Amino acid sequence: MKQVGGEDATEAFDAAAEGLRARLGKRALVLVGMPGAGKSSVGRRLAKRLSLPFFDADDEIEKAAGMTIPEIFSSRGEAEFRLGEKRVMARLIQGAPNVIATGGGAFMNEDTRAAVKAGGISIWLRADLPTLLRRVKKRNDRPLLAAGDAAERLATLLAAREHVYALADVAVDSRDVLHDMVVEEVIASATRHLATLT
Numbered sequence: 001m002k003q004v005g006g007e008d009a010t011e012a013f014d015a016a017a018e019g020l021r022a023r024l025g026k027r028a029l030v031l032v033g034m035p036g037a038g039k040s041s042v043g044r045r046l047a048k049r050l051s052l053p054f055f056d057a058d059d060e061i062e063k064a065a066g067m068t069i070p071e072i073f074s075s076r077g078e079a080e081f082r083l084g085e086k087r088v089m090a091r092l093i094q095g096a097p098n099v100i101a102t103g104g105g106a107f108m109n110e111d112t113r114a115a116v117k118a119g120g121i122s123i124w125l126r127a128d129l130p131t132l133l134r135r136v137k138k139r140n141d142r143p144l145l146a147a148g149d150a151a152e153r154l155a156t157l158l159a160a161r162e163h164v165y166a167l168a169d170v171a172v173d174s175r176d177v178l179h180d181m182v183v184e185e186v187i188a189s190a191t192r193h194l195a196t197l198t
Helices: 009-024 039-050 057-065 069-078 078-094 110-119 129-136 151-165 179-198
Strands: 028-032 055-056 100-102 120-126 170-173
Touching: 009 039, 009 179, 028 039, 028 078, 028 110, 028 179, 039 055, 039 100, 039 179, 055 057, 057 069, 057 078, 057 100, 069 078, 078 100, 078 110, 110 120, 120 179, 129 151, 170 179
Parallel strands: 028 100, 028 120, 055 100, 120 170
Antiparallel strands: none
C-alpha cells in the first residue's frame, strides 16, 4: 500500500469503514436497484469491509420457501413471491446491523420501503441500461427477464422503477470499475448521509 502524506493509506481506508460502522448503530445498509446493478457483489464486499453480516434477500427467500425463485414464480406466482419477499426483508432489517442486497423489485413495496426507512439506510446502486443489459445477459435465472426480449423488458422495468429507487437515502453510480471503488463510494455517501441525521 502506498504511503500518503507519511501515513499508510490502509489506515485511512480502515478509518472510513470504522467511522461508518460507528455511525450506523443498529441500522441495516440496504442496497436497492435493478437486476444487474451489482447489489450482491458490492454488498458482499461492503459487509466484509465493515465486518458486518451480509444477506442476499433472494437467497433468504429461497431458503424460506425451499425452492428457487424461478420455481416460486412458476408454481406460486409473482404476488406470492412478493409477500414472501416482504416478510424476509422485515426479518433481515430487524436483525441489523447488517448489509442486505435486495431483489430488484423489493423496494417497490411500500411496506418494505417503510421498514427500510425505519431500520436502515437505503442505497440505490444506479446503473444505465447498457451496463445492466451487459450484466444480466451473463445469467438466465431472472424470471422477470425470461420472457421476450431482455433489452425491452429491462428498459420497461427501469422506466417503471427508477422514480421509486430515487426515493433511496443515497445514490451511488454502479459502473464498470472495480467493485471495491463502488464500495468506497457507498461508505463515503452513507457516512455523509448519516452525518445529516445527527
